[in-house]
Amino acid sequence: MQQSEQEQQKEQEIAQNEMPDLIVNPYEVVNNSKKQIDYDKLIQSFGCQRIEQSHIERIQALTQKPVHHYLRRGIFFSHRDLNQVLDAYEAGKGFYLYTGRGPSGDSMHVGHLMPFIFTKYLQEAFDVPVVIELSDDEKFFHKSETTLEEYQRYGYENAKDIIACGFDVNKTFIFLSSKYAGHMYHNICKFQHAITYSQLRGIFGLNESDNCGKVAYPAVQAAPSLSSSFRHIFGKDEVMCLVPQGIDQDPYFRMTRDVCYKLKVPKTGCIHSQFLPGLHGFGTKMGTTDPTSAIFLTDSPKEIEEKVKKHALSGGGMTKKEHQEKGADLTVDVPYHYLRFFLEDDARLEEIRVQYGKGVMMTSEVKKELITVLTKIVTEHQQRRALVTDEIVEKFMELRPLSNYPPKKNN
Amino acid sequence: MQQSEQEQQKEQEIAQNEMPDLIVNPYEVVNNSKKQIDYDKLIQSFGCQRIEQSHIERIQALTQKPVHHYLRRGIFFSHRDLNQVLDAYEAGKGFYLYTGRGPSGDSMHVGHLMPFIFTKYLQEAFDVPVVIELSDDEKFFHKSETTLEEYQRYGYENAKDIIACGFDVNKTFIFLSSKYAGHMYHNICKFQHAITYSQLRGIFGLNESDNCGKVAYPAVQAAPSLSSSFRHIFGKDEVMCLVPQGIDQDPYFRMTRDVCYKLKVPKTGCIHSQFLPGLHGFGTKMGTTDPTSAIFLTDSPKEIEEKVKKHALSGGGMTKKEHQEKGADLTVDVPYHYLRFFLEDDARLEEIRVQYGKGVMMTSEVKKELITVLTKIVTEHQQRRALVTDEIVEKFMELRPLSNYPPKKNN
Numbered sequence: 011m012q013q014s015e016q017e018q019q020k021e022q023e024i025a026q027n028e029m030p031d032l033i034v035n036p037y038e039v040v041n042n043s044k045k046q047i048d049y050d051k052l053i054q055s056f057g058c059q060r061i062e063q064s065h066i067e068r069i070q071a072l073t074q075k076p077v078h079h080y081l082r083r084g085i086f087f088s089h090r091d092l093n094q095v096l097d098a099y100e101a102g103k104g105f106y107l108y109t110g111r112g113p114s115g116d117s118m119h120v121g122h123l124m125p126f127i128f129t130k131y132l133q134e135a136f137d138v139p140v141v142i143e144l145s146d147d148e149k150f151f152h153k154s155e156t157t158l159e160e161y162q163r164y165g166y167e168n169a170k171d172i173i174a175c176g177f178d179v180n181k182t183f184i185f186l187s188s189k190y191a192g193h194m195y196h197n198i199c200k201f202q203h204a205i206t207y208s209q210l211r212g213i214f215g216l217n218e219s220d221n222c223g224k225v226a227y228p229a230v231q232a233a234p235s236l237s238s239s240f241r242h243i244f245g246k247d248e249v250m251c252l253v254p255q256g257i258d259q260d261p262y263f264r265m266t267r268d269v270c271y272k273l274k275v276p277k278t279g280c281i282h283s284q285f286l287p288g289l290h291g292f293g294t295k296m297g298t299t300d301p302t303s304a305i306f307l308t309d310s311p312k313e314i315e316e317k318v319k320k321h322a323l324s325g326g327g328m329t330k331k332e333h334q335e336k337g338a339d340l341t342v343d344v345p346y347h348y349l350r351f352f353l354e355d356d357a358r359l360e361e362i363r364v365q366y367g368k369g370v371m372m373t374s375e376v377k378k379e380l381i382t383v384l385t386k387i388v389t390e391h392q393q394r395r396a397l398v399t400d401e402i403v404e405k406f407m408e409l410r411p412l413s414n415y416p417p418k419k420n421n
Numbered sequence: 422m423q424q425s426e427q428e429q430q431k432e433q434e435i436a437q438n439e440m441p442d443l444i445v446n447p448y449e450v451v452n453n454s455k456k457q458i459d460y461d462k463l464i465q466s467f468g469c470q471r472i473e474q475s476h477i478e479r480i481q482a483l484t485q486k487p488v489h490h491y492l493r494r495g496i497f498f499s500h501r502d503l504n505q506v507l508d509a510y511e512a513g514k515g516f517y518l519y520t521g522r523g524p525s526g527d528s529m530h531v532g533h534l535m536p537f538i539f540t541k542y543l544q545e546a547f548d549v550p551v552v553i554e555l556s557d558d559e560k561f562f563h564k565s566e567t568t569l570e571e572y573q574r575y576g577y578e579n580a581k582d583i584i585a586c587g588f589d590v591n592k593t594f595i596f597l598s599s600k601y602a603g604h605m606y607h608n609i610c611k612f613q614h615a616i617t618y619s620q621l622r623g624i625f626g627l628n629e630s631d632n633c634g635k636v637a638y639p640a641v642q643a644a645p646s647l648s649s650s651f652r653h654i655f656g657k658d659e660v661m662c663l664v665p666q667g668i669d670q671d672p673y674f675r676m677t678r679d680v681c682y683k684l685k686v687p688k689t690g691c692i693h694s695q696f697l698p699g700l701h702g703f704g705t706k707m708g709t710t711d712p713t714s715a716i717f718l719t720d721s722p723k724e725i726e727e728k729v730k731k732h733a734l735s736g737g738g739m740t741k742k743e744h745q746e747k748g749a750d751l752t753v754d755v756p757y758h759y760l761r762f763f764l765e766d767d768a769r770l771e772e773i774r775v776q777y778g779k780g781v782m783m784t785s786e787v788k789k790e791l792i793t794v795l796t797k798i799v800t801e802h803q804q805r806r807a808l809v810t811d812e813i814v815e816k817f818m819e820l821r822p823l824s825n826y827p828p829k830k831n832n
Binding site: 147150151154158159188189190191192193195196199200201202203204205206207208210211216218219220221222223225226228229 | 565614617630631
């Protein structure tokens with residue numbers, strides 16, 4: 011542990027020295043560069059690995075399905091031990107996916123959907139179980155805006171949006187961490203036991219006036235990485251875990267992996283996504299305090315149209331002439347970047363990239379295309395969410411075996 | 422909270438300044454005075470209240486039973502909000518008792534029985550429910566000698582000794598905190614949320630290289646003080662809690678009471694016992710590392726006889742002549758002090774105090790009397806314990822209503 015702690019510290023120092031415009035941790039993402047984050051440098055400073063073309067090809071070969079455009083386009087761009095997870099799958103031992111969300115009462119926005127859209131793709135492609143933690147306790151400790159009971163209620167409501175992403179009820183277990191903690195308390199204790207206060211402080215930037223919940227909680231986020239936290243699914247089998255996540259969550263799992271090593275269980279695999287910027291540009295945040303900063307899952311087609319038209323920062327020229335001469339600056343252009351995330355058609359995206367970059371296509375045309383794409387995504391999401399009843403949520407939250415575990419034997 | 426934190430700090434400073442020979446906290450009791458601790462000063466420095474004759478009379482009147490000799494003799498000598506608990510009882514609202522033990526693989530000694538003997542008396546006298554926490558997680562965080570699973574096993578074995586004290590299975594719920602934490606996790610979160618790291622550090626003397634479990638755990642000891650941690654017993658009723666405990670545990674409940682105040686629930690009542698000294702004298706410890714330091718619950722009559730004869734520190738004169746002239750020094754004499762704890766007959770104890778103190782009675786006679794008393798207690802305990810099967814332990818640990826709650830209406 012001593013050595014790995016030093017490694018962590020070294021990594022953080024590198025990150026601080028080499029990327030002065032950037033802060034990335036689970037409680038703060040600040041990009042003062044106003045441009046796309048240099049994710050290659052971030053990989054280096056965090057000590058994780060780039061997802062290579064060879065990984066993508068291997069996933070395609072193993073799943074016999076086209077890989078998701080998040081992978082093709084490097085939106086999920088980085089990993090830890092992805093090969094070990096794929097090895098386990100190939101050997102017929104299977105693996106499971108773990109992701110989550112800190113529930114809030116605010117409307118979720120399209121950025122929040124990303125890990126769930128991607129996890130749902132992986133579930134389908136690999137036919138593996140998914141566990142989803144709604145960390146109401148974390149929000150209670152860190153936000154403290156309301157009661158734990160209210161965060162539980164938010165979690166329950168957020169579960170409806172997550173379910174609307176299309177997860178298979180027979181393969182998915184969703185839980186509020188405040189309700190499920192008892193079932194994995196033996197693992198929570200092991201993580202709390204294996205981590206010192208000073209290590210946590212280094213990872214999460216805690217200070218002494220922080221409440222004790224902030225010290226206790228990281229173990230609650232780590233525990234679902236061990237299959238023994240889900241005896242109703244995995245029995246006594248030790249199954250590898252892969253965690254799709256925004257790269258800001260990586261410190262949690264760096265810590266988790268260190269402890270896995272100490273506990274002599276397989277280290278948790280990670281697969282990291284880039285951040286979706288706010289509508290106002292790279293380095294801006296999405297949030298309900300400024301409704302024009304994001305596309306929310308509750309927005310009407312009219313709201314979407316207005317937000318994209320008025321508020322999505324354009325990298326196009328200031329005048330038509332300038333635009334036609336210089337083309338759009340795609341490194342700052344939000345509409346193009348959103349299409350990277352949400353337009354599935356590779357050929358059309360490439361066409362836009364070239365034509366818009368050359369100044370042949372105008373910002374208004376790109377925005378129009380984005381409005382069409384986002385309206386379809388949000389409207390269809392709303393239709394699916396309207397069908398998610400309390401009974402369906404209860405079903406996802408019920409303790410039960412999942413139908414695709416144990417994995418089918420490869421023939 | 423700010424003010425109460427300052428109060429706590431002030432209390433600790435007083436304790437440190439005025440009692441330089443004494444350290445009392447949940448993780449360390451050191452008495453360098455070699456004499457009986459000045460419990461009056463300890464009451465003052467901890468800011469709790471002396472149990473007065475009026476309390477004893479009130480308890481006798483309410484229960485219509487002779488009060489336990491631990492109360493009559495001031496062995497349970499201090500309290501917090503005992504009157505409020507008795508008020509609730511008198512008003513027909515009832516209360517419940519909460520006590521516990523950090524399980525260890527070592528044999529329990531007679532000192533460990535004290536809180537359970539006393540709690541069992543209170544259960545019988547008041548006819549109230551008892552909850553008993555076996556804090557296997559605490560031991561895992563603080564001792565780290567073995568695995569959590571092993572501490573669970575110790576807890577299970579220790580439960581047999583506790584049950585052998587005579588608790589009524591229909592009125593008693595015993596739980597391993599690692600197994601029950603999930604049922605009270607909502608309250609654990611509220612405690613963790615309400616206490617800062619620096620407050621905990623002040624109370625328990627933590628440092629930064631301590632594991633996170635030590636920061637998380639105090640809330641797990643506090644949570645059973647809220648009746649909402651036991652929905653299977655109390656439903657949604659808010660019932661007052663009284664905690665019989667060694668005074669070294671008071672810092673936990675000082676913290677607990679501060680949080681109760683913040684959560685706007687009744688403050689936990691406390692009733693504190695003195696410490697039973699080791700056989701080698703006041704200021705010495707009991708423990709398995711030196712088997713001659715204590716009477717263990719597994720000792721044979723021969724072992725008890727030998728330990729008392731050879732190892733129980735006498736306050737008698739060095740020679741028969743000196744003893745007859747000066748009498749025994751009862752402030753350092755262990756056999757007499759043990760009789761205060763374990764000989765129920767008040768008249769006989771008084772006789773010994775006077776005769777031994779005058780030098781009429783010899784140490785050998787007092788020791789002989791102690792051997793008789795302890796042999797009876799330990800032998801009978803062993804007989805009762807032999808009858809405690811795993812099935813009986815399971816029954817005590819089963820989640821169920823208790824037969825004496827809700828309390829019977831006073832007519």
